[in-house]
Amino acid sequence: MNGWRGRTAVVVTALSLAVGVAACDRTDGSGSDDGGFAIGLLLPANGTSRFGYFDKPLIEKKVKELCGDCAVEYANAGGDAAIQRQQMGSMMTKGIKVVILGAVDPMALRSSVEDMKEAGIPVVAYDRLAEGPISGYVTFDGAQVGRVQAEALLKGMGDKADGGRIVMMNGAVTDPNARWFKGGALSVLEDKVKIAQTYDTEGWREENAHTNMSGAIAALGVDGIDGVYAANDRIASGVIAALKAADVTPLPPVTGQDADLAAVQRILTGDQYMTVYKPFKPEADAAAAMAVALGRGEDIGGLARTTVDSATAKDIPAVLLTPVSVTVGNIKDTLVKDGMYTLDEICSPEYRTACDKAGLTE
Known part of the structure; x- marks a missing residue:
């Protein structure tokens, strides 16, 4: 790779x-x-x-x-x-x-x-x-990160996982990690779905992801996207904002990475399907x-x-x-258990109802 x-x-x-x-x-x-x-x-x-x-x-x-x-x-x-x-x-x-x-x-x-x-x-x-x-290098296995994201995306796509159309929103082309993640994801996705559009996100910036996703929606139509591979949570944020701005409903499953607090809260509300916890x-x-x-x-x-x-x-x-895949069902057993976030941090007043529904506040 x-x-x-x-x-x-x-x-x-x-x-x-x-x-x-x-x-x-x-x-x-x-x-x-x-x-x-x-x-x-x-x-x-x-x-x-x-x-x-x-x-x-x-x-x-x-x-x-x-x-x-x-x-x-x-x-x-x-x-x-x-x-x-x-x-x-x-x-x-x-x-x-x-x-x-x-x-x-x-x-x-x-x-x-x-x-x-x-x-x-x-x-x-x-x-x-x-x-x-x-002299030395420490990281998470990037190929495995990509595989974890891809496997979760297919699960989130349900019956559209076989032959559905996805958009790949990769990381910065200058970052070898982005190529690593992409390679791992493709090893799972290539034989399962149609990759309708693919982008590199300059600087991993949210605004660039928004621009790219808007272009994908214009090319494929609001009903033409069954899932989005987003390489990290900042990219996912831009993707989701673009989908909402185009009135795409329901939102297709969107992946992420880094377990940002905002991403965890988007998972609770159903806007983002998963993130990767490292x-x-x-x-x-x-x-x-x-x-x-x-x-x-x-x-x-x-x-x-x-x-x-x-x-x-x-x-x-x-x-x-x-790496560890995080979806709405295992937030408590991963991020909260490890002390990354407290329930109070995740379940702020705006997200209290979503936390109740997910069983986090029981």
């Missing part, structure tokens, strides 16, 4: 064991260690995104557990690759020993990753695999453990038990985690 190959499966339990062993090997009961250093944390979006709200505090917490004297230097790019390149350069002047990078644009960050390598600073790619000499803690824990180990000059083979290839590098040590 465009140079991406996961060679073995890694389960969360194995990851948890490996992270725990690393912590025991290098820290005492107080969490102190044999020398601290600075870890750069560069994330693609601001504090209102999943990266700021979940990933950042989880990574910081795990770093502190593994290396009590380590410091985390954080910056977010606000979705701007040019800003992130500047932040990468700034990190190099601050004496950073290792960087965790959630790339805005994996291709655009290649030269910055190369500069880091030349300066002797390992880079751990987080959630998206940046091009260049990456438990952020094991992803954050793995990245923190890799960064601490690399900062100490240690081998990460005990943490990264698989490898992937990018367009520019082969055999990158990687952790590929398992």
